[in-house]
Amino acid sequence: MTTRPIHGGNLNWAAQLAGCSPSVILDFSASINPLGPPDSAISAIQRGVSSLQHYPDPNYSQLRERLAPWHQLSASQWVLPGNGVAELLSWAGRELAQCDRVYLMTPAFRDYTRALKAFGAKMSFCKLDVPQMLNQVEYRHDFVIDNPISDNCGLILNNPHNPTGQLFSREKILPYLDKFALVVVDEAFMDFLPPEEQESLVGDVENYPNLVVLRSLTKFYALPGLRIGYAIANPQRLQQWQQWRDPWSVNCLAAEAAMAVLDDAKFQTQTRDWLQTARSRFYQDLKQIPGLTPIPSAANFFLVATEMPGSQLQAELLKQAQILIRDCLSFPELGEGYFRTAIRQPQDNEKLQQALLKVMEKQQIG
Ligand SMILES: Cc1ncc(COP(=O)(O)O)c(C=O)c1O
Known part of the structure; x- marks a missing residue:
């Protein structure tokens, strides 16, 4: 067994x-969308087969130029595609490990501790009060993170939160950006909410150099086997991540599929x-x-x-x-x-x- x-x-x-x-x-x-993968992704993958004999563009310029306006970002350098959020968590983990301590809300997606442990980060766990939620009928939930021990601490949040499904308001998260030196918000499931109900921090990235938002295309578009996600953060930070990682983390079929699904309203x-x-x-x-x-x-x-x-x-x-x-x-x-x-x-x-x-x-x- x-x-x-x-x-x-x-x-x-x-x-x-x-x-x-x-x-x-x-x-x-x-937790994968049972309606997918969409036909748009399958057609793009089929078209992309002809490009398999070439290496992908290591800058993923075309994909970044599609993702940036989709999120109303001023330039493509604010986005970095990755081999799923899981890959990008490794580079976030490497940066967070340089902090005095990294705070995590628990229960937490297991890959956070994998990425943090890989680079020897010191961690503090802040418990989300799960049993109290049993009596409520709303999925919007409050949360409290302990005060950081110094002005050089990191924080990982997940919104909506896996495994509880709770949604935290953007207003509740914003004050933590003034308290923590680096804040990573994993929004892997945010696409499932109608746009007017989303509590995304993507629109705040250009105002907060210490904010990283991670988005996945694998859940919503049912493509977990393809591996595709992206980070939205300060261009200097993303450039550093690119220098750390291998040159072609995202394969050309994943890049093609990502561009196709963005337009699939x-x-x-x-x-x-x-x-x-x-x-x-x-x-x-x-x-x-x-x-x-x-x-x-x-x-x-x-x-x-x-x-x-x-x-x-x-x-x-x-x-x-x-x-x-x-x-x-x-x-x-x-x-x-x-x-x-x-x-x-x-x-x-x-x-x-x-x-x-x-x-x-x-x-x-x-
Ligand atoms: C909260 C959360 N973030 C990220 C991931 C991984 O996403 P990806 O498939 O893009 O690596 C998962 C997968 O289960 C998840 O639950």
Whole structure:
């Protein structure tokens, strides 16, 4: 048996537990848009095949020139494409490690500590109060980060927050830019919100040289296997990152697909419409299941408090229904008391709801 995964989406591990082939598993563990990838991305990748015999442009000028106006930035140098947010976190981690201490909100996406540990950063963890959220019906949430120990400290925030799905207001984040020497805001899931509801800090980057915003194209456009994301930050900082990394981190197919999906307004609208309807229905359905309490979410996933240990529930669902949810054992603050589930198409959500109902009712009777 391979070791328990620390990220979602590990179908080989799940298939071993379920005793089936990986292709049979219905995956709710990775929070990927079920409507994608969009046709625009697939066509761009097909077109891009003819450029495989060339190295990509190491400056990614064309892609940067598309991304900058898309975010109303004054010049393309404010954007740096990366091999997913995960790659860019490494360079953010290298810079943050130069701070006296780096503050993180927990529970946190596991890759933050990977990147920080790789460069020997000293870390402080500030706990987001998850249990209190169980009583509220709103996904907007307040948070508090401890005061930094010096004027040379770093901060990593994630908005909307994985795994809780909470959305923090831009106004609540801004004061931390005056307190911390370097602030990295991971907005990997921000695209799932309608533009008027987004709380992005992209528009503040040109005013704050100590701000880095990270955006991913892998969740919203369902391209996790392609690897594409970007950082928005001060051009000098991004130039430094470029000098640290290998010259061609982003492959030419990923660059082509990224340019194509930016203009795909139809897919963007379809996704936001699907999410709004599917999320509220799935929330109501999950709430009806004895022993489970879903937490309202601004994103395309729910954190769910469970009376049955999360890893046991995960194993039961795999064996009985070949469905994979994300246990929360790799978030030490959550442990066995929670699981996370993606929001998928209504018919899939219903399959999970039925399977959960069966397992949880059996436990209540037993
Ligand atoms: C909060 C958060 N940031 C970043 C990532 C990684 O994104 P990418 O696929 O762009 O590397 C993930 C993936 O799960 C995530 O949950």
